[in-house]
Amino acid sequence: MSQQCAESKCERRFRASCDCCNKNLCLQHLNEHNALVISQLTPLTDKINMLCHQLQSFNIHEVTGIGRGKLEQWRKDCHEKIDQIFEKKCQELDYLFTEEMNQQNKKILQIKSKIDKLIREQEATKQDIDLLTSEIHQLDEEITKLNITNFQINTYPLVIEDSFIQINKIDEYKIDLSNVAHVHRTLKIRDGSYTTLADNNQFLLVHQKPNLCLIDREMNVVKQVLWSFKSILDMCWSSTLDQFIIIEEENVFILDDKTMSIQKMKNIQNRSCLSCACSNTSLFLSTNSWGSSILQLRLSPSITMVKEWTSPITCAKDERIDNMTYRNETLAIIIKNNVDKSVRIELRSCETLNRIWSLPLNIISNGPILFRCCSLNYMEWLVTDHENKNLLHITRDGNLKTFVMYDRIPYCAQLLHSNLLIIFTEKGINSHQV
Known part of the structure; x- marks a missing residue:
């Protein structure tokens, strides 16, 4: 003899077992239970659509803004270091040339002092003239060479490894x-x-x-x-x-x-x-x-x-x-x-x-x-x-x-x-x- 529907006050015979409540139900109540389960899909659809919209609305530049800021700061610091080295080496170059100029100027003052002394004392020999002429000629050659002086500058490629910057996703439970x-x-x-x-x-x-x-x-x-x-x-x-x-x-x-x-x-x-x-x-x-x-x-x-x-x-x-x-x-x-x-x-x-x-x-x-x-x-x-x-x-x-x-x-x-x-x-x- 067949059993009745498990729903209260229902006298119809059950047709199948409902997988949501594990009860033996008649066709009408089985359809009602099925409709109830199907109706729960609507809010799930709304939720997944909302999550999809939320994901699509993300602005990648806003989300990664802090990280990009750190990368920009790193780039800025590197540029500043390069500029600092450049300025330092330019100063070294200027210093070397200035030192050479100072040496030549010192020689000029020495020769000028000798000439002034000879004029002041009104005493000069042919040997003095020959010596001064030789010194001035040598100084002339040195100053001419100074005008075309070249400095040997050795530069090496700046090596920046990719490993200098490490990007890691932060785990919420990483702090231990x-x-x-x-x-x-x-x-x-x-x-x-x-x-x-x-x-x-x-x-x-x-x-x-x-x-x-x-x-x-x-x-x-x-x-x-x-x-x-x-x-x-x-x-x-x-x-x-x-x-x-x-x-x-x-x-x-x-x-x-x-x-x-x-x-x-x-x-x-x-x-x-x-x-x-x-x-x-x-x-x-x-x-x-x-x-x-x-x-x-x-x-x-x-x-x-x-x-x-x-x-x-x-x-x-x-x-x-x-x-x-x-x-x-x-x-x-x-x-x-x-x-x-x-x-x-x-x-x-x-x-x-x-x-x-x-x-x-x-x-x-x-x-x-x-x-x-x-x-x-x-x-x-x-x-x-x-x-x-x-x-x-x-x-x-x-x-x-x-x-x-x-x-x-x-x-x-x-x-x-x-x-x-x-x-x-x-x-x-x-x-x-x-």
């Missing part, structure tokens, strides 16, 4: 803090150096007492300049100015990484600042006080104050902003509480300073040393906990992803070239492949 157990390079730092870092996507800026130094990824000093001002509290790079910003106890300075010239920034209104961060259009400064304010300065066409956020928007009256880091229109802010000594990290909008998320850190601050953070790939963050010798890896949505113990006290960190983590410790600067 377990690799910090292996040190790639180390730069010893002299006592009295200020523990802060900044980079311009090519070189690190560090203080190696008594100088400010540009360091390459192999920890070699590329350029340096004497730092003759007060304590450095923070540093950052401005891609708009194409210069470094340096926060000192009383002033803000600008460092040109090409000439290594240092200039005092104007329009700060004598405000004492503690930390800095740069977006594409603005410089953000936090004041060195409890209940810190945040100043926003427009960078172009001139550096101009445009806004100031004060407590309690920035932080409470008994709190201080230790550090700020910019990334993708947001500011990661490290805030220290002066009452309970707690430390937290917050992500704020650059436009409104509205809080996106806040994460209390398991840190009790027992001293005056500033807490710092740096940005990692994919909007993640790294906080250096010098109190507990930890590195705290924070996710893009404000959760603690992981933390690792570091064998030295970490004061600050910087990610260079997307895969080289630089950590400033009490013994020196370490680099790690991550």
